[in-house]
Amino acid sequence: MTKDAIKDMLSKVKKDKVTFVDLQFTDFMGGIKNSTIPVYNLEDALTRGIWIDGSSIEGFARIHESDMFLMPDPDTYALLPWRNHTEGGRVCRFICDVYKPNHEPFEGDPRNILKRVLAEAKAMGYEYYTGPEAEFFLFPKNEDGSIRKVSEGNGYYFNLMMDESYAIKREIIEAMDSMGIVTETSTYEVANNQHEIDIRYDKALKTADNVITLKMAAKFVASKHNYHATFMPKPFYGVNGSGMHTHQSLWKNGKNTFYDKSDKYGLSKVAYQFLTGELTHAREISGVFAPIINSYKRLTPGFEAPVYVCWARINRSALIRIPNVSKGYEDKATRIEIRCPDPSSNPYLTLAVLLKSGLEGIKKGMKAPSPIEENLFEFDDAKLAKHYITKLPASLDEALKEIEKGRIVRETFGEYTFHRYLESKHQEWDLFRTYVTDWETERYLMNT
16 A cells, blocks of 8 residues: 555544454455454554464464465455444454565465456456355354254245344344445345345455455344354255355456347357356366355255256256346346355355356357256256266265366465365365264164
8 A cells, every 4th residue: 555545544544433453364264364453553554464373274374384464455444333332432344465474465365366366367358247145044042052943934035024034134234334335135035044145246356355244244243133144055954055146247348248139148259158167167166166064965956056067047956047137238237147156165265266267168268058948956867968967066075076186276276275275175074974973873873
């Protein structure tokens, strides 16, 4: 930042009566991390950064290379409404980029990873726009702090009662609005206690920042009402899981490159190549957009979860679909929607691998397969094979093997993060593989 920009920011903070500053960033698993400084240290933070111990952050650094520092992004400045109800001043936040002691961006910072792929797109003349739809569950808490699963739900798009969860969602949206984040819609979803908040379509870095903020806002506001907000993909057996359907387009010189009015689907050659790149690499990148063991309890046939690698106009069982747009807005609103990511993923890494895959499709001039408009959940293996339709991995273990066989994740993450990510995920799988679950005990203990 320039001296004048720093002076303007300090003036704004003073006007807002800020006394403490939260410096936020994420580890590569998507966990939100925070370092709080008094406001009188903000000038130093904006000028030189604030040092942190990277060895304490998942996937960041080893003990002998632990020193790193945070540089606040001034565009992410916002007052935190849930921390400003006490007297004595207000709390603001900045989302930060992580740097190494030599003042180079840290290669393992998820935000930096997305920035690198955005720079690759920019070198090709493109800007990447996205609109995530984040689904989550709201569970009331018992007196002991455990969650209480409500047996009766209101149903999809139900919004007629002013129940507690409606009030919580409204407060989440109001909190985000006060932070300058625009949401499109909020709905009840299919499963009991399940909800969705859609974030305004915008440049990818901004929407990734906004997803992180939504997760944080949902948890703080829910806790205030003695509820728990979870972005776990599949908290209970037999119910719909939570996804993070993501709308995408590439723009060049102020124009949406995905639109072509002469095409029957309204898609340009670039759009077809982009979606084909994502389909081609979907199995390889699934361990990023569906990053935890529980992700693959959601990615099973049925429950509206997309597991079949194909595309369509209206078929919601396909991995990618082309949403309808309002007449007269085709040149602006034409986009593709990829339905496989889930909200447990790190949004920076998810958008990075999606963009990288799409750009591969453009670079290689990939030709799109025919769309599949039939219900894929009714296809048997023979019919899937006839249409050359594959499935996403069925487990995290299978997804990790796909990552290791491919190159997209390695090239997107860089060698450092690639190896640290796989190491962490293999440990997660091994713990799960060797853990004896309640289901096993109930099924086998007395019968074997």
